[in-house]
Amino acid sequence: MNRTLILAAAMAALPLAVSAHEGHDHGTTVGDLTVTGAYARSTNPKAGAAFMTIENKGAADCVLTAVSAPEVTDRAELHTHREENGVMSMVPIESVTVPAGGTHALERGGDHVMLMDTKTPLAEGDELALTLDFGACGQVPLTVKVDNKAGMPAAHAHGAGHGAAAN
Template identity: 55%
Template sequence: MKTTALTLAAACLPLIAAAAEPAPTVADAYARSANAHAGAAFMTIHNPGAADCTLQGAQSTVAERTELHGHKEEGGVMKMVKVESLTVPAGGDLKLERGGNHVMLMGLEKPLKAGETVALTLDFGPCGQVPADVPVDNERASGAPMSHAGHDMAPAAGHHHGAPATADAKPAN
């Protein structure tokens, strides 16, 4: 009986250690929309833990759906693409920024207005769920502008950008 209890306790140690890891944190977050149909959220995610955390998705009540997006080159053109996940390295940061990886808010219930806050829940799987209150700032300047001029940002539309492809994104199937 004592051996069974010790074996069970030893088997649970990795679970206890994983539960003790600090959750990822969000800093410098903001959301913006180029039109009334879609918007995006940008932020820096810090992983204080000793193991990588994978951002698997996000949820928000302001949009019909949310998607993780990155960029890839096709035929010499950078295209925004849905990605399955984004990795936040152990002890490191992941920047979600204009012209790069970001959380896409598709099918907005109403246009995003400056001064409002978008409630997001970021899903890191085993690393936990992280709520984030993201202020809307449609005027925020960026070193990598997210221009949607001439592109329809309706929920099913494709998007093209002039930003470098990201290496930490896993394309969606």
């Protein structure tokens, strides 16, 4: 009788476990590429940035050469941060390589996607359609949510927006 009660309780809890799990970012997978943790930030009405982790399960490197977001901007660009003469600056880059069997993070302070001259300001909670172009490895369409608190150190998450840049 105890086994029957335990089984009944477990079966009753199963829908709760499934629905709780649905909220997690399982990522978007196309071919050998999986993109997880994608989000965008914007503290400037004419610009934003997108961040994510890209995993390549394939046997060959995959090279991200372009990003498009036509509903948001005609200028989605790959950028990175570089130190020049003791000053950090953001500069455009031609590509980002995701090594075979490895990952590459597009993150604040490093490689990222810039959304320049946005058609309308990006508001907290907005969802953006992006497409990552990896050439021979394929294209990965994503829906990215604007979350201005994501990726911030815990001490700063409560005070987001104190003049912080989009990336």
